[in-house]
Amino acid sequence: MTGRRDVVASLPLYKQGAMPTSADVVKLSSNENPYPPLPSVVSALTGALGAINLYPDxxxxxxxxxxxxxxxxxxGNIAVGAGSVEVAQQIVHAVAGPGDEVVFAWRSFEAYPIITLIAGATPVAVPLTAGDRHDLDAMAAAITPATKLVFVCTPNNPTGTAPSAAEVEAFLTRVPADVLVVIDEAYVHFNRRPDAVxxxxxxxxxxxxxxxxxxxKAYGLAGLRVGYAVAPEPIADDLRRVSVPFAxxxxxxxxxxxxxxxxxxxxxxxxxxxxxxxxxxAGLAASGWPVGESQANFVWLRAGDDTARVDAALRDAGVLVRAWDGEGLRITIGTPEADDRVLSVLAGIREVIG
Incomplete structure (x- = not known):
């Protein structure tokens, strides 16, 4: 078929967390807040329903x-969008295009390579360390004259790891002044690292x-889609220029x-x-799982070749998580009852696979 862009046709589809098909299935696949909106927020929304025939500001x-x-x-330093991912896309479109490079850790947020390719730029994925952390030294070394943008996801999705303030400060000393660094803090409210950046x-x-x-995430408004950037005013102006009107x-x-x-x-x-x-x-560690310290609202279970088997066991028990075959599983923190089901299943399968 004519009229298609080759790069778009070859893009991987962003994969949403699996959706439940019945009421007894627990969804822990999308890093959602397990609690319903606060009454005060519901009240404000109810009061605004009468004006939905009008365009927003x-x-x-x-x-x-x-x-x-x-x-x-x-x-003027603030730019908004339909979730932080849409603002991230604004940033890429505003600063990067054909011939430019965007650097990020990998595995990290799945949208980074997608939004980079859509803009016609080249994604540069830098592998995480053996401890599933950003390899900031390697990321600095990956910067070239073509680099326009670097994403640092902290806490990192899906591994939950977070660099220290000193580590990121040291990294920034190695980044040229004309390269923008995006500190993606979608999960910042859950970060309890004392020396967190x-x-x-x-x-x-x-x-x-x-x-x-x-x-x-923390505010529990995933279904309404609102995020924002704090940026130098000229950049924030450009984000508004490339944003989708009324998004x-x-x-x-x-x-x-x-x-x-x-x-x-x-x-x-x-x-x-x-x-x-x-x-x-603590429960996963007690069962013998190699689970690292997470600073987000999920935990990362590096299961390697057992990933598909573990995912299947959880699905059989009515628990949906996010799995990357051959790598591991990201398990969103839910209600205590949902999490107890996870711990029970994983304790049982750990005994089987050793």
Whole structure:
């Protein structure tokens, strides 16, 4: 068929976490918040339903102003999109094209190579270390005169690992000033590493740093799609230029604003998820699984050649996780009841496979 771009025809489809087919199936495949929206957020959304016949504020002025006040930056530093992945795509389209390179760790967020190829740029995937961490030395070495952009996903999806502030600062000293570094902090609220890197601290200290955040994870608004970047104003201006008009709906903006006003309640929920994550990690380790320390709302189980077998056992028990055959499984932290089912299945299969 004529009219098709070869690069698009060859793209891998982004793989959504498996969807349940019955009520007794537990979905732990998409890193969703297991708790329903807060009553205050639902109330705000209910009040906004009467205006859905109207276009949203394309500039998201109120939301950008609220975020700017929170971080002590100018509203012009904030760009919004339909989830942080759409903002990441804005960044790639704004700065990279044919002949340019985009560097990222691998395995990391699956969208990075896809959005790079769509822009006509070349993805440069740098393998993780043996401990499933960003190899920042290798990433610095991978930067060439063609490099326009580097993504640092922290905590990393799907491994949950997070670099220290000192490690990223040392990395930035090796990055040319004209190369943008995106600190993708989709899971930042769950990071309890004492020396964790802060994207906002880096943004304030470096002219070539962009920070990505989302309302999908900790705030539990995955179904409404709203994320944002904190970027140097000229870059943020360009992100708005390449963004899809009206992509962030009025309902999404309303829910995000209401969520910012409910920090105390949401922080308590995040603390519950972190405590549950630590319980699941300890339970897996007690069963003999080689599970690393995660700083996200999921755990990474490196199962290697046993990955498909473990995934099948979980599916047979009505548990859906995200598996990469030959590598491992990413298991989202759910309710205690859902997690107990995971621990029971994995303890049993560990006895079988040794």
């Amino acid at each position: 394309m500039g998201a002025v109120r939301l950008r102003s609220a975020l700017a006040q929170r971080y002590g930056v100018a509203p 802060s994207g906002m601290d880096l943004f304030r200290a470096h002219d070539n740093v962009i920070v990505l955040h989302t309302f999908s 962030v709906t009025d309902l999404a903006q309303t829910a995000a604003l209401a969520s910012l006003d409910a920090d105390r309640e949401l922080s308590a929920r995040v603390d519950r998820i972190v405590a549950e994550r630590d319980r699941v990690t």
